[in-house]
Amino acid sequence: MYVARQATAAATAREPDQAVEIARTVAAIAVETRSAPMCRELATLERAMRPWHDAPVGRDLTEILAPVTEGN
Template identity: 65%
Template sequence: MAQVRTDLGDGHAVIDLCEAALEDSHRLVPKVRIMAMQQQAHGVSLTHDRDAVDRLIDEADGLLAQVDDDLPWGNAYRRTPGYLEVQRATCYGRLGLGVEAVSLWGQALDVVPETARRDRGVYLARHATAAAGAGEPDQALEIARTVADIAVETRSAGTLPRSWRPRP
C-alpha cells in the first residue's frame, strides 16, 4: 500500500503506513525493515524532508549486512548494485534537488550492468528528469534518447515515466 500511496503522491499516508510497519521493528527481519525504511524515505521526500530521507536511507544501508536469507522476494538490493543510492537519487529528484540527484545518478549508473537493460532504462529516465530539473536540458535530452532506445529494445513502455507516455 505504501508503494501505491507513493505513486499517488500521498507522502503522509506513506509515512503513516511505514511507521505502522516499523512500530515493532525489533520483531521484523532486517529485509522487511529495509523495505519499509526505503519506502518511508520516498514518503518523506513527498513532504520535502531531505534530512529524513538521508537518515532513513543511511539506516537501511546499515542493515544490509544483517540480511541472511536467500528468499527471492524483496531482494532488489542484492540484484541491483547501489540499490539504496538509487532510492536516494529518486528521492532527491522528487525533492527538486536536481544537481545532487544528477550526481547520485551518475554514480549509481556506473555500477548498474549494461545487461540490466530495463532497470537501466528506468534509472536513466529518472536521471533525465533530474537533469531537466537541474537546468541541464541538453543532458536530459541525450539521456532521454537512450531511454527511448532501451524502451524500444526491451519492448517495455514501463521504462518510460508515466508523464512521458502517450495519452490514449
C-alpha cells in the same frame, strides 16, 4: 538500486544537481551490470527530472543516461 532511488528522492526534493551527481555513479553501474531493475529506477529518475529537461542539469542527465538507454 537503492542509490538510484536516492537520486530520484533528490529530484523529488527539488535538488536536481544532487540527483544528477548520484545518477553518474548509478548509470555507470547499470551499464556495467546490465541490471534491468536499476535501469527501471533510472527511468523513474528521468521522469522525476522532467521539470529540468531544458536546463543544463537536465541535458547533463540525458547525456549521463544515454549509454544506459542505448543498451536497452
